[in-house]
Amino acid sequence: GAVVSQHPSWVICKSGTSVKIECRSLDFQATTMFWYRQFPKQSLMLMATSNEGSKATYEQGVEKDKFLINHASLTLSTLTVTSAHPEDSSFYICSARDPAGGPWDTQYFGPGTRLTVL
Amino acid sequence: AQTVTQSQPEMSVQEAETVTLSCTYDTSESNYYLFWYKQPPSRQMILVIRQEAYKQQNATENRFSVNFQKAAKSFSLKISDSQLGDTAMYFCAFMKGVSQGNLIFGKGTKLSVKP
Numbered sequence: 138g139a140v141v142s143q144h145p146s147w148v149i150c151k152s153g154t155s156v157k158i159e160c161r162s163l164d165f166q167a168t169t170m171f172w173y174r175q176f177p178k179q180s181l182m183l184m185a186t187s188n189e190g191s192k193a194t195y196e197q198g199v200e201k202d203k204f205l206i207n208h209a210s211l212t213l214s215t216l217t218v219t220s221a222h223p224e225d226s227s228f229y230i231c232s233a234r235d236p237a238g239g240p241w242d243t244q245y246f247g248p249g250t251r252l253t254v255l
Numbered sequence: 256a257q258t259v260t261q262s263q264p265e266m267s268v269q270e271a272e273t274v275t276l277s278c279t280y281d282t283s284e285s286n287y288y289l290f291w292y293k294q295p296p297s298r299q300m301i302l303v304i305r306q307e308a309y310k311q312q313n314a315t316e317n318r319f320s321v322n323f324q325k326a327a328k329s330f331s332l333k334i335s336d337s338q339l340g341d342t343a344m345y346f347c348a349f350m351k352g353v354s355q356g357n358l359i360f361g362k363g364t365k366l367s368v369k370p
Contacts, residue, residue: 180360186357248297
């Protein structure tokens with residue numbers, strides 16, 4: 138099946154700094170990527186939908202100026218957490234939609250990035 | 256708005272036995288897709304099984320099968336011959352239409368398979 142990678146897998150940063158997380162589709166072109174956030178022992182919550190070449194669509198309650206999303210190419214989307222605070226500590230997961238996936242419109246998930254803000 | 260409800264936060268099953276995880280959803284859409292995802296301790300999301308709403312036949316993937324009751328808006332997952340490697344969080348998910356793409360997840364059920 139298709140592979141989606143994320144980098145880094147784990148990052149620790151100081152409060153007030155910015156952190157960039159990359160999401161790459163390795164063997165397919167993803168016109169749409171999704172960013173989810175998962176708190177410990179909780180479900181995945183959609184943060185934003187990232188479309189190549191256009192602005193991301195953010196879910197209600199997600200600060201677009203804090204969570205900057207750039208989908209500059211068909212294989213790469215980045216999430217930048219700006220001025221990170223301890224409450225931003227979480228597990229961030231991306232997924233990519235393979236438009237050639239047929240009627241299933243399959244989403245492939247990355248392995249996730251654990252962010253710890255000190 | 257669509258919602259997905261998993262009413263069993265935790266379940267356990269003995270190895271080789273069968274277990275059923277429950278999921279209900281609410282939607283006014285006529286065209287949608289339902290999924291079960293598995294998240295093991297590695298936290299990598301793995302697609303277990305999927306169902307098209309317009310298909311009456313229940314989906315089956317090896318030891319995994321679903322009981323899809325469209326009128327009742329129920330989508331339960333049955334795992335037969337449970338294996339230790341089935342231990343994971345299981346999330347039920349809803350997707351509206353073919354082109355919408357984004358998934359709405361339930362809160363998950365933690366399944367423990369005991370030897």
